[in-house]
Amino acid sequence: MTSSQPISRTPGRPREFEIDEALDKAIVVFSERGYHGTSISDLKESMGLAAGSLYKAFKDKKAIFLAAFDRYKQVRNGVLDGELALGTDGRDKVLRMLRVYADASLGEAGRRGCLVVGTAVELAAYDAEAAERVHRSMSRTEAQLEALIREGQNDGSIAAATDPHAIARLLLSLAYGMRVLGKTGPTREQSYCVVDAAMTLLDR
Numbered sequence: 001m002t003s004s005q006p007i008s009r010t011p012g013r014p015r016e017f018e019i020d021e022a023l024d025k026a027i028v029v030f031s032e033r034g035y036h037g038t039s040i041s042d043l044k045e046s047m048g049l050a051a052g053s054l055y056k057a058f059k060d061k062k063a064i065f066l067a068a069f070d071r072y073k074q075v076r077n078g079v080l081d082g083e084l085a086l087g088t089d090g091r092d093k094v095l096r097m098l099r100v101y102a103d104a105s106l107g108e109a110g111r112r113g114c115l116v117v118g119t120a121v122e123l124a125a126y127d128a129e130a131a132e133r134v135h136r137s138m139s140r141t142e143a144q145l146e147a148l149i150r151e152g153q154n155d156g157s158i159a160a161a162t163d164p165h166a167i168a169r170l171l172l173s174l175a176y177g178m179r180v181l182g183k184t185g186p187t188r189e190q191s192y193c194v195v196d197a198a199m200t201l202l203d204r
Contacts (some may be wrong), residue, residue: 008184022047023071030068031112034122035061037117062129068177069133072115076104077140090152094171095199097148101175102191117179121125142172149202158202168199174198 025046029038041059044054058064080100087093116137123130125168146168152158178191 020071022049023068026064026068027115028112030065031115031118034118035065036122048076057103066129069115069119073137089155089157090148091157091202093148094145094152094202095195097145098175098190098195098198100179102195105178105182105186105191106188111185113183114179115174138172141175142168145171152202159204162202162204170201171198
């Protein structure tokens, strides 16, 4: 994979909202098939863009992939931030965050898989740009969890003896583990039971 980035807008390039819609479709293909299992023909068909429009917007397949990854994180972060805004205290926010990952692991979306997990497994070991995006994504999640644990300790909803860093790391592993298990078709009850068990760690 050679270094590539989406190129700047040029006359005739699809409008931004069209690009976002196309990238949402590319996310599905990359999540289901992986980077190497996805061809340019697959992307043209799924994104609904003619070859000319596709190459005006993106240099190559890698550029499409990186843009799709960034779009995926933008959408998922928006969902997560919206849910956290409803939280009443630190503990409730941790619960809501874990349930966002649990819900994303259910049904068709769960079987499709997580683009972050897929990228970590398939590309991060040898592609620097992919590895940097995976690291940034997981670091953000871990930092959010640690901050929420500390918030809960300050408001009294989480035990003061809890180690924020260690438990945040453990919950990070749980969150992405649920995304992997999502490919096996877990039920909501199964996923929420795991979350409820993990929440008991905040009482120690």
